Amino acid sequence: MSTPIVQGWCPGAHRPMMSGDGLVVRVRPRLARLYAAQALGLCDLADRFGNGSIDLTNRANLQLRGVEECDHQPLLTELAALNLLDAEPGIEVRRNILVTPLYQAGDLTACLTRELIDRLAELPALPAKFGFAIDTGPVRLLTTDSADIRLETDADGLILRADGCETGRRVTKTDAIDHVIALARWFAKTYTPEARRMAAVVDALSQEWQGYPPGPVGAKLQPGPCELGALYGAAFGSLPARKLYDLIDDSGATALRVTPWRLILLEGGAAIPAPEFVTDSTDPLMTTDACPGAPFCPQAQVETRDIARALAPQVSGRLHVSGCAKGCARMGLADITLVGDNGRFDLVKQGRAGDEPCQRGLDPETLMTMDFT
Ligand code: SF4
Incomplete structure (x- = not known):
């Protein structure tokens, strides 16, 4: 068996990765959400600059494939016009944040995520795959998804938990992101080249970061109607751009939310027949x-x-x-x-x-x- 090459970094928009069919250009939607106009624009870009499909990754990011090197800069210009590009490449790399997808505008999850995004510059240098999960809905949905620092809830409020610990620290909405940054700084001083994820170093974490077990884990989301609109599955995480464009249009969606589970949520969209997408949870x-x-x-x-x-x-x-x-x-x-x-x-x-x-x-x-x- 041939030994695979481990890249050790993730592609972004500013720093794409060369693949067999051209550049892979990754877009990290803020709050896991694109307005319908942004999503439609991205579908157009996948057709114009990529291979006509959009990958939905297990970090809930979107990526275009098959981009020619000479098209990279024009594509960045177009992404910036859609407000899908971080001005600073360094900020793009740090914005490795999973967000529980069923949040409401302005709720606790949305506020915490916005504050973390606004304060990314305060984070220390961290390994490329180091990430955060804002899993602060009524039940936890991101427990099996990779993250190093997790914000979660229990019946009494907010808990900040280092990945690998069973329990976390009680925090408030006001000081939660201060503590996230403090824990990231502790990790930055603690990790080694051999132990580059939180779970590998938590044994050294002091008791002040532990003691509160997080609340229950929720059922996995499935394709079909939901409170916010309708969920559709993407086989292998591949979204055919032209079909996605039509689906957004035809369903009347006002926004697209992305999840780490190969599901998209069309906010305000109806559940309509969509043969190019998975609409049956038993598929x-x-x-x-x-x-x-x-x-x-x-x-x-x-x-x-x-x-x-x-x-x-x-x-x-x-x-x-x-x-x-x-x-x-x-x-x-x-x-x-x-x-x-x-x-x-x-x-x-x-x-x-x-x-x-x-x-x-x-x-x-x-x-x-x-x-x-
Ligand atoms: S994408 Fe598939 S073939 Fe390529 S490195 Fe990963 S597992 Fe191997």
């Missing part, structure tokens, strides 16, 4: 992960998404098809993981893409005849 594509694979990623050893789509109904549980052992599409366990290696697939059961396979060298035809239930 096996909602439990199937596949990275872009070949020819889009230079490290890919196989094409991934066609075989994932074909195998999805045959797998009970979670299916992960990975172009190589890096496993970008899913870091966690899957019931069935297929890992590309030199044009064929290795099979891992109840594991991750980098784990030892139980079978090697399977071709797509053989996979289609196998029983994964």
Whole structure:
């Protein structure tokens, strides 16, 4: 098996990443939300500068792929005109904030997120993947999503929790972001090249940051109508730009919210037929992960998404098809993981893409005849 290259940084708009099909240009929506006009504009940009689709990432970011290097600067100009670009590249890198998606305008979640965004310059230098979760709805929704510092609630108010600790520190709306910054500064002084995430260093955290368990975890969101509008799924996190444009238009949505779970929320939008999107919570594509694979990623050893789509109904549980052992599409366990290696697939059961396979060298035809239930 070839050893995947770990980049150690995430692409942004100012600092795109070169992939097999051109630049990957990532947009980080503030408060996980774009006004309809911004979302429609981004769809146009994906058509004009990219490959016609928009990736929804597991950090609830949006990225255009297939951008030519000569188009990068014109694209940045257009993103700035849509107010989707941080003026400062350094601020873009720090704005690694997950937001629970069902917040209301002006509520606690919105206020805390805005304050954190406004005060990003006060943060110390942090490792590239270091992130924050504002999970302050009535129930927690971001517990399985990667974050190093978490703001959460319990019945009595707000809790600031270092990832890896069972409990956190009681804070108030007024001082919450002060404490977030203080904890980030503690981490910046504590982490090592080998331990670059909060969970790896929390053993050294003093008791003043612990003691209050956060409130209950909520049910996973599913495609369909919701209080704020309608949720639609995106198979493999891929949003076809022209179809998304039409969906926003036809549903009457006033804004688009993004989630880390391959779901978009059309704020004020109706649940309407949308064959290019997942509208049924039982659709096996909602439990199937596949990275872009070949020819889009230079490290890919196989094409991934066609075989994932074909195998999805045959797998009970979670299916992960990975172009190589890096496993970008899913870091966690899957019931069935297929890992590309030199044009064929290795099979891992109840594991991750980098784990030892139980079978090697399977071709797509053989996979289609196998029983994964
Ligand atoms: S897992 Fe997929 S996207 Fe990630 S490096 Fe490998 S082939 Fe590329």
